[in-house]
Amino acid sequence: xxxxxxxxxxxxxxxxxxxxxxxxxxxxxxxxxxxxxxxxxxxxxxxxxxxxxxxxxxxxxxxxxxxxxxxxxxxxxxxxxxxx
Amino acid sequence: xxxxxxxxxxxxxxxxxxxxxxxxxxxxxxxxxxxxxxxxxxxxxxxxxxxxxxxxxxxxxxxxxxxxxxxxxxxxxxxxxxxx
Amino acid sequence: xxxxxxxxxxxxxxxxxxxxxxxxxxxxxxxxxxxxxxxxxxxxxxxxxxxxxxxxxxxxxxxxxxxxxxxxxxxxxxxxxxxxxxxxxxxxxxxxxxxxxxxxxxxxxxxxxxxxxxxxxxxxxxxxxxxxxxxxxxxxxxxxxxxx
Amino acid sequence: xxxxxxxxxxxxxxxxxxxxxxxxxxxxxxxxxxxxxxxxxxxxxxxxxxxxxxxxxxxxxxxxxxxxxxxxxxxxxxxxxxxxxxxxxxxxxxxxxxxxxxxxxxxxxxxxxxxxxxxxxxxxxxxxxxxxxxxxxxxxxxxxxxxx
Numbered sequence: 001x002x003x004x005x006x007x008x009x010x011x012x013x014x015x016x017x018x019x020x021x022x023x024x025x026x027x028x029x030x031x032x033x034x035x036x037x038x039x040x041x042x043x044x045x046x047x048x049x050x051x052x053x054x055x056x057x058x059x060x061x062x063x064x065x066x067x068x069x070x071x072x073x074x075x076x077x078x079x080x081x082x083x084x
Numbered sequence: 085x086x087x088x089x090x091x092x093x094x095x096x097x098x099x100x101x102x103x104x105x106x107x108x109x110x111x112x113x114x115x116x117x118x119x120x121x122x123x124x125x126x127x128x129x130x131x132x133x134x135x136x137x138x139x140x141x142x143x144x145x146x147x148x149x150x151x152x153x154x155x156x157x158x159x160x161x162x163x164x165x166x167x168x
Numbered sequence: 169x170x171x172x173x174x175x176x177x178x179x180x181x182x183x184x185x186x187x188x189x190x191x192x193x194x195x196x197x198x199x200x201x202x203x204x205x206x207x208x209x210x211x212x213x214x215x216x217x218x219x220x221x222x223x224x225x226x227x228x229x230x231x232x233x234x235x236x237x238x239x240x241x242x243x244x245x246x247x248x249x250x251x252x253x254x255x256x257x258x259x260x261x262x263x264x265x266x267x268x269x270x271x272x273x274x275x276x277x278x279x280x281x282x283x284x285x286x287x288x289x290x291x292x293x294x295x296x297x298x299x300x301x302x303x304x305x306x307x308x309x310x311x312x313x314x315x316x
Numbered sequence: 317x318x319x320x321x322x323x324x325x326x327x328x329x330x331x332x333x334x335x336x337x338x339x340x341x342x343x344x345x346x347x348x349x350x351x352x353x354x355x356x357x358x359x360x361x362x363x364x365x366x367x368x369x370x371x372x373x374x375x376x377x378x379x380x381x382x383x384x385x386x387x388x389x390x391x392x393x394x395x396x397x398x399x400x401x402x403x404x405x406x407x408x409x410x411x412x413x414x415x416x417x418x419x420x421x422x423x424x425x426x427x428x429x430x431x432x433x434x435x436x437x438x439x440x441x442x443x444x445x446x447x448x449x450x451x452x453x454x455x456x457x458x459x460x461x462x463x464x
Contacts, residue, residue, distance in 0.1 A: 009366070011364070011366050011434065011436065012364055012436035012438075012448060013436070013448045013450075057366070057369055057434065060366075060368060060369035060372045060373075061369075061372075062373075062432065076366055076369065076434070078366065078434050079436055079448065079450070080450055080451050081430075081431070081432065081433060081434055081435060081436070081451075082430075082435065082436055082437045082449045082450070082451050083363075083365075083370075083394065083406070083429055083430060083432075083433035083434075083435030083436075084347045084394070084405065084406045084426060084429050084430045084433070084435075093218070095216070095218050095286065095288065096216055096288035096290075096300060097288070097300045097302075141218070141221055141286065144218075144220055144221035144224045144225075145221075145224075146225075146284065160218055160221065160286070162218065162286050163288055163300065163302070164302050164303050165282075165283070165284065165285060165286055165287060165288065165303070166282075166287065166288055166289045166301045166302070166303045167215075167217075167222075167246065167258070167281050167282060167284075167285035167286075167287035167288075168199045168246070168257065168258045168278060168281050168282045168285070168287075179327055179328060179331060179344075180327060180328060183327060183346070187348070187402060188402075189350060189351035189401060189402055190350055190351065191348065191350060192347060192348055192349075192350040193345065193346070193347055193348070194344075194345070194346040194348060194404075195343065195344070195345055195422075196327075196342075196343070196344035196345075196346070197341065197342070197343055197344075197415065197418075197419070198331070198341070198342040198344070199340060199341055199415070200335070200339065200340055200341070200342060201340075202337060202338055202339060202340040202413070203337035203338060253337060254335060254336075254337055265350065267345065267347070267426060270345075271345070271419065271422075271423055274343075274419075275419055278415060
């Protein structure tokens with residue numbers, strides 16, 4: 001199995017919980033967003049406070065947690081959105 | 085039967101057809117708007133070109149042609165409205 | 169309340185009239201005179217009104233809207249006289265605590281205004297002719313509830 | 317297209333962006349920061365965004381609206397940073413040949429923006445505290461079509 005590097009971004013309250021706005025994680029690819037969530041919750045102490053099923057985006061598109069993640073992708077965890 | 089005097093107003097295209105903006109007609113009261121229409125179409129040459137069933141208002145309220153008209157009322161004949 | 173004006177409609181003034189700290193949503197509608205190239209071009213529309221009745225009718229329809237959407241704040245301006253193409257003939261602003269009421273009340277006012285305001289349009293064509301606008305399909309007789 | 321701004325939203329500029337001679341109806345929506353006396357008063361909201369994705373998402377949702385209401389012209393502005401109470405955080409203008417499309421397209425854009433834009437609010441209370449706004453009842457996971 002190959003290993004990919006994924007750029008992770010946290011926003012708003014999640015950035016406060018994680019204590020950072022970005023990080024990079026290595027995952028076995030092909031992976032899913034759910035794999036990245038698990039990885040991040042284990043790797044970053046504050047990220048354990050993120051929900052197990054957060055709203056997520058891959059490469060700036062809303063996705064479900066079973067969406068595929070590949071090497072070089074940008075995965076963002078988004079608190080419930082409240083625009084407008 | 086009593087006789088009442090009704091103020092009649094014409095607007096827009098109807099004023100052009102009637103050749104005037106206002107007139108006064110005498111009608112046997114109690115009358116209806118339809119009575120006033122008939123009276124006006126007979127009394128004013130150009131008003132014969134008005135529809136037999138025009139949109140009408142009595143004292144600045146839209147009414148049907150069977151609405152009552154009394155002495156001193158203002159009856160207006162309104163071309164199809166096109167506001168906005 | 170000055171509903172009728174012969175000056176250009178200023179949207180920011182309409183919005184300021186309805187603004188309030190408890191209102192989170194404001195819906196504005198502008199009806200503008202549009203060109204009609206298929207008719208050889210329209211340079212403007214001359215609006216005339218049965219002014220006192222137009223004001224009375226607007227009072228009534230705004231009262232209806234305020235009853236139906238109680239926390240909604242409304243402002244309306246209808247322009248009379250010559251309105252050149254692309255300028256607004258009517259402006260409506262509705263502000264409400266929540267956006268659904270703002271949209272619905274604003275829509276209600278324009279729909280009722282179109283049906284009920286004793287206002288007429290004379291279309292000024294590019295070739296110099298002028299034509300009364302007779303809204304197609306509008307019944308000649310409308311009762312108090314808009315029924316023929 | 318500059319959708320995001322840190323300056324006050326200028327309604328007349330939004331309207332000018334969508335104005336066109338073939339458009340007879342323009343619908344504008346403004347979302348404004350409202351006070352909440354029951355929460356001890358709100359002085360403003362600090363808006364933050366995943367900016368690049370907010371722009372991409374607005375591109376997508378405006379493309380959807382233009383496909384659904386083909387002759388409609390749309391402009392959107394979302395303000396970021398501190399927005400004081402009573403000022404607009406979002407402004408949308410939709411102009412169309414006929415008013416139904418203008419209203420519907422404008423409503424579509426605000427509804428989708430609320431669901432999809434990666435933008436967050438921190439409410440600034442009169443007592444000096446600040447609170448992330450977590451829209452009640454919003455599912456934690458939203459799929460591409462807004463389904464959980």
